[in-house]
Amino acid sequence: MPVANARMYSATPAGKAAWHRILRWALDEAGLPWEVIDHDAPAPLSALWARDDLGLALMCGLPFARRQPPAQLVAAPIPSPGRYGGRPVYCTDIVVRAGAPYRVLQDTFGGVAGYTLADSLSGGVAFNLHLQPFRSARRPRLYARTVGGLVNARGVIDALAAGTIDVGPLDSWYHDQLRRQDPAFAARVRTVATTAWRPLPPFVATAPLAAGELDAVRAALHAATQAPELAADCALLLLAGFAAPPARDYAALADPGPLTAFEDL
Template sequence: MLIRKQPLAIRELFQFSRFRRIFSIVPFSTKHTLLFRMPVMPTFLACSRLYNAAPRHAQAWNELFHEIGRLSGLSLRTVDWAAPARLEELWARPDLGMAFLCGRPYLQAGARHRIIAAPLTSESGERPVYRTLLLARASSGWNRIEDSFGSRLGRMPAHSQSGYNALRFMLAPYAGADLLYAESVELETPADCVRALQESRVDVIPLDSFFHLLLADEYPELGRRLVILGASPFTSMPFLAGSPELAPHAVRALRDALELWSLSPAYEDIRKALCLRGFAFPSPADYAALAVQEAEALRLGYPCPA
């Protein structure tokens, strides 16, 4: 944006000491005007798609992003990026500011994304961790993982930690020469998995435990219609990620804002709506266990949940 101002004396001009480096000063006399270019603040994308378990949650995440933008002084634009839009395309954007990114695609992309923060949920203790739950309909009468063998498995794409890698790790010890399930159906999102289970298109599904927590909080009757057959070990949560190009000062500003948001009583209602206690700040090393799970499943000869 190019702005034209009325003539200023030199001494008046340099009173704007904060902005000396961003002004483009044109030599002038009292008959000339001063031209300077105002900096354009970049806008970064924010997205909560992984944890939009219900419309109310999407709205609460949007409120959170709005407050983080205000507290950090950064411009954040919330995007839905609803399926069938590909998450890989969102995660690859250079203007990514804070969007939930699963640990598995983070590792697959070379662990280059900026880790902003990860949720602390009611089940995670002092560390931002979660696990995969294996769910079936309560009407099945099943109560063990083995009870589901021979039925129809719903699973998520290979980029998913909770819906693919952790599931494969859970099932690998049972694998042998034969397939465990009569059918393996790929489903795009956690919501798709739950819907397919409810509609009896599949008989057993994996589900991110934080997504399950949000879902059960919004739809208590759903929890009564589903049964948990097993759970994977806890691993580090999907985190709010910035692009690899996100400047360090922007990362610091977002982290500081999330820390303030986590501690302030003013945001207790939003934290309650999202089943959150706040946010923590994991390191890249915390996600190494995900690669260990993959290696173990492959060692046991179980390359794909089926």
């Protein structure tokens, strides 16, 4: 029996509960008796994404693009804030501690940079790529040191607030959800730069879906964002709707471009 999960964008306990209600409603609407499962931190998301029984689970675009056997794209969320333009896209917000003196990203050079995981698109790779144009023969290293293994956006914010790092990356939609759901925590940091826009992590299936199940769950997800009883949950998650972009939109993420080893940034 396939399972469902939205851990990747469960920024707070309230957000997790909202996703649970939306997924449960959509599965009931589609007539699918799948279980909505927990996979909370510190359990690695990579372990979730390696499962072959996912019917409706959020997956980072990088492992989705590289996964073998391929996962099936079910739907991509459309964030509601204006900066997303009604599209299923996101970027990485590069942030510093709220009280830090840095005005622009270049002011952080020479300090300590942090990242979540080396194989995270929003929490590592996008930040790495954004830094490449600033490197040169005269300045091959931008930072005195880098700190990895911060796991998620909360880990980046905690490290910034503690002074362990000077700058780090946040998934923009996760960041926006934090500002909505836990504004005091989000106020610990401020943004000094943003990366290029990329396709938003989609809901995928790794389990084989029976005929009609894919169409049913897509229609149910769309209906969920229109259901009055879920309006508060969608508002809390900054969720405007769902799209079904072609998997080829994510293909370029499999080879994002030249990267520097994080310890050499």
